[in-house]
Each structure stands twice: as structure tokens, then as C-alpha cells.
Amino acid sequence: MLNNRTHRTRVLVLGGAAVAALALSGCSQDTLDQWGRWGMPASASEQAPWIGNLWNGAWIASMVIGVFVWGLIFWVMFRYRRKNDKEVPRQTRYNLPLELLYTLVPFLIIGVLFFFTVQSQDNVLAKTPGGAAHTVNVLGQKWSWTFNYMEDQNPAVGAVVHEGGTIEKIPDLYLPVNESVRFNLTSADVIHSFWVPEFYFKLDVIPGHPNSFDVTPNRTGTFLAKCAELCGTYHSAMLFNVHVVSVDEYNAYLKGLLAKGQTGELKAPVWVNTVPSAPAEEHER
Ligand SMILES: [Cu+2]
The missing domain is CATH 1.10.287.90 (Helix Hairpins)
Structure with a gap:
């Protein structure tokens, strides 16, 4: 009897281990690491x-x-x-x-x-004591993002430059690694939410109520970021790419915007008129 039970337990344990090994062997190291962070x-x-x-x-x-x-x-x-059937425990x-x-x-x-x-x-x-090293004014709009780099005090750039996304073109946001960045969030229309999953942070972008936060990116790479507030028909198109790069690459990118004439702060979306009348399915991602 006891032997039988021991044998059954052993079979169960070995079987379970085999299933776990099979399941885990299908996972990449990345997936395993993500399990270690509970999905983050x-x-x-x-x-x-x-x-x-x-x-x-x-x-x-x-x-x-x-x-x-x-x-x-x-x-x-x-x-x-x-x-x-005889012994019923006390019911109260x-x-x-x-x-x-x-x-x-x-x-x-x-x-x-x-x-x-x-x-x-x-x-x-x-907030960073003494102020952040860089400031990016973000405008959320139906249905993209505008990034204004307030770099007029930065000798390497010396101007405010901007990049505006459209529903057809996802905008890029460049950030210098290991330098603090102040984000000022404003909305041109409805409530959006600025979300970079790798920063473990999102903040609502509310019309008439500016929000701000400081972040210091500490790992270079390209991350897919998005609007995290269901804001309308083309909400799913409100993606943007975050590139965390070295300070030199950051300055070089901004000088590129300067060379293209994308200077000054864009405070109102000029892109709203470009929203196509195509069916929503075409823009689902
Ligand atoms: Cu949105």
C-alpha cells in the first residue's frame, strides 16, 4: 500500500517536472527573464x-x-x-x-x-533637485504626438526644435541616456496618456491641466511607447518610438531637426487636418 503510494507520488513528480521542462524549453531567455519580473x-x-x-x-x-x-x-x-450521518457539527x-x-x-x-x-x-x-538637464514639451493630439525639445540653453543645439507625428507617421522621441528629462504634458483636445512601458510609468495628458514629471533613462535602446487612454477612433494609432541614445547622438539628432527647419515650439497640432477618412480597420495595430 505504502509502496504503491510512494510509486504514484514519484510518477506524479517526475511527470510534472517533465511537463514543466517541456513548457520552459519553449521559452527564450527573454521570456524567462520577464517571468522573473512578473510580466514586466x-x-x-x-x-x-x-x-x-x-x-x-x-x-x-x-x-x-x-x-x-x-x-x-x-x-x-x-x-x-x-x-x-449521525454526527452533524454545530451549525452556529x-x-x-x-x-x-x-x-x-x-x-x-x-x-x-x-x-x-x-x-x-x-x-x-x-522632481530633479535643481531642475532637470533637459525639457521636452509634449503635446498629445488626436491622434499623434508632438515633441518640443526646449534646447535653447543647450550649447550643442542652441534652439527649440520640434517633431510632430501624424496618423500616418509615428513620431520619434530621442532621449539622452543618464541625463534627467522634464516632460511637460499638454493636450490639444481630449485626455490622452503618455506611456513608455520600459519606464514603468504613465501619466495622463489632460486639456487645460498641464502635468509634468522627471525621468532619467538609464538604458540605451528603442522602445515602443503609446497612448494609454482610450481617446477616440484612432487611439490605437497613437504610438511613438522612444530612442534612448548617447548624449552625442541626442545632440546630433536635434541638430538634424534644426537643419530641417523644425524650429520653435509647436503649441497647436497642425496635423489634425491630415486625419484620413479611411475605415478604422486600416489603422488597427
Ligand atoms: Cu490618445
């Missing part, structure tokens, strides 16, 4: 760990509580299952200390999560 992309900013740690911590706390609660449920199910019962405990413990859990949420929020919204 690899971060690319100095501020991202505040959100990353909050995300990981919340998942771990949820798992611990989940396993504990599932354990209690199954323990009660088996321990107090009906064993015969209370336990004051236990009831106080399960009322207070959730408040404690919420309190801990609240503390870490506020702490992370304060840190990702903190």
Missing part, C-alpha cells in the same frame, strides 16, 4: 525600480496570502468533512478573537500596501 519588460529608467519593487512586492504578498487562504479552505474541507458558532483577527488583518494588509504605494508614487513623481 526590462526597465530603462532610474525611477522604474520604485514601481518594479512595488509590483513584485504586491504579487509576492498576494501569493503568500493566497496560499495561506487556500490552505485554510482545504484544511477545513478535509478536517471537518462529513464522516457519517462564533469565535470572537478569530473574528476580530480576520477583520483587523485585512486593514493591516491594506495599510502596508498603501504605505509602499505612496512611497513609490512620491519617488517617481519627485
Whole structure:
């Protein structure tokens, strides 16, 4: 009997391990790394760990509580299952200390999560002491983005330059690595949301209510960013590419915009009139 059971357990464990190995061998290292971050992309900013740690911590706390609660449920199910028709347990019962405990413990859990949420929020919204090294004024518009690089104080560029996206052409946003950037977000029409997933950060772009935040990109690369607020018919077209590059490449790119005559700050979208009347399907991404 015991041997049989041991044998069955061994078969189950080996079978489970084989299935797990097969499932995992289909994953690339990237996918495995992403599992380690509970689904988050690899971060690319100095501020991202505040959100990353909050995300990981919340998942771990949820798992611990989940396993504990599932354990209690199954323990009660088996321990107090009906064993015969004569003995029925008392159907009404209370336990004051236990009831106080399960009322207070959730408040404690919420309190801990609240503390870490506020702490992370304060840190990702903190402004760079003495001001950020660069300023980008972002205009959200139906249905693209305009980026104004306020680089008139930057000797390497010496001017305000801009790039405006259209619904046909996704705009590029260049950022210098390891330098702080202040983003000022304004909207020309409806509420959009500025979201670079690798920065673990998004902020609403609200008409009549300028929002701003500072971020320091710390990993070079090209990241696909987007509008994270369902803002209208062509919301799905509101993508933009973020290129985090060296300071030299950043300055060179801005000088390229300067050479093309894209100077001054674009405060109103001139692109709105270019929205085509084509069916929405053609623009789904
Ligand atoms: Cu939008």
C-alpha cells in the first residue's frame, strides 16, 4: 500500500517536472527573464525600480496570502468533512478573537500596501533637485504626438526644435541616456496618456491641466511607447518610438531637426487636418 503510494507520488513528480521542462524549453531567455519580473519588460529608467519593487512586492504578498487562504479552505474541507450521518457539527458558532483577527488583518494588509504605494508614487513623481538637464514639451493630439525639445540653453543645439507625428507617421522621441528629462504634458483636445512601458510609468495628458514629471533613462535602446487612454477612433494609432541614445547622438539628432527647419515650439497640432477618412480597420495595430 505504502509502496504503491510512494510509486504514484514519484510518477506524479517526475511527470510534472517533465511537463514543466517541456513548457520552459519553449521559452527564450527573454521570456524567462520577464517571468522573473512578473510580466514586466526590462526597465530603462532610474525611477522604474520604485514601481518594479512595488509590483513584485504586491504579487509576492498576494501569493503568500493566497496560499495561506487556500490552505485554510482545504484544511477545513478535509478536517471537518462529513464522516457519517449521525454526527452533524454545530451549525452556529462564533469565535470572537478569530473574528476580530480576520477583520483587523485585512486593514493591516491594506495599510502596508498603501504605505509602499505612496512611497513609490512620491519617488517617481519627485522632481530633479535643481531642475532637470533637459525639457521636452509634449503635446498629445488626436491622434499623434508632438515633441518640443526646449534646447535653447543647450550649447550643442542652441534652439527649440520640434517633431510632430501624424496618423500616418509615428513620431520619434530621442532621449539622452543618464541625463534627467522634464516632460511637460499638454493636450490639444481630449485626455490622452503618455506611456513608455520600459519606464514603468504613465501619466495622463489632460486639456487645460498641464502635468509634468522627471525621468532619467538609464538604458540605451528603442522602445515602443503609446497612448494609454482610450481617446477616440484612432487611439490605437497613437504610438511613438522612444530612442534612448548617447548624449552625442541626442545632440546630433536635434541638430538634424534644426537643419530641417523644425524650429520653435509647436503649441497647436497642425496635423489634425491630415486625419484620413479611411475605415478604422486600416489603422488597427
Ligand atoms: Cu490618445
